[in-house]
Amino acid sequence: MIPKFRAWFDSEMYDEPVVYDGEFYLDWREFADGETYNDAVLMQSTGLFDTFHQDELFEDDVILWTYFDEFEDSGNARIVYRDGCWKLLDIKTGKEVWDSLFECLENCNVYLAGNIYENPELVEGSS
Incomplete structure (x- = not known):
């Protein structure tokens, strides 16, 4: 690739x-x-796409994820490259959620909400 x-x-x-x-x-x-x-x-492409509009996901994008059944947990997370793979950091806590972006996409609906540069309001008040 x-x-x-x-x-x-x-x-x-x-x-x-x-x-x-x-x-x-x-x-x-x-x-x-x-x-x-x-x-x-520079923000590198993850090579992956959101569930709804097939928007390409890049480093420093912010996503909203919800389990497929929509009755479980959900959250907002920032995409980062860490430890050799694409990880998700919870917007509120800054802690890693999911083992990887790929695992999240396998188990959840993922919506691209924006990125930290064009949409700083998505991360305001975060740690």
């Missing part, structure tokens, strides 16, 4: 950034001009 990234830079999300030889460019035009952006935050 070829890694896929998006980037947050200067209060704007770029869905198709260019990464080449360890340098980051916001688009191919800047790549040709040699202009780089070292302050951009």
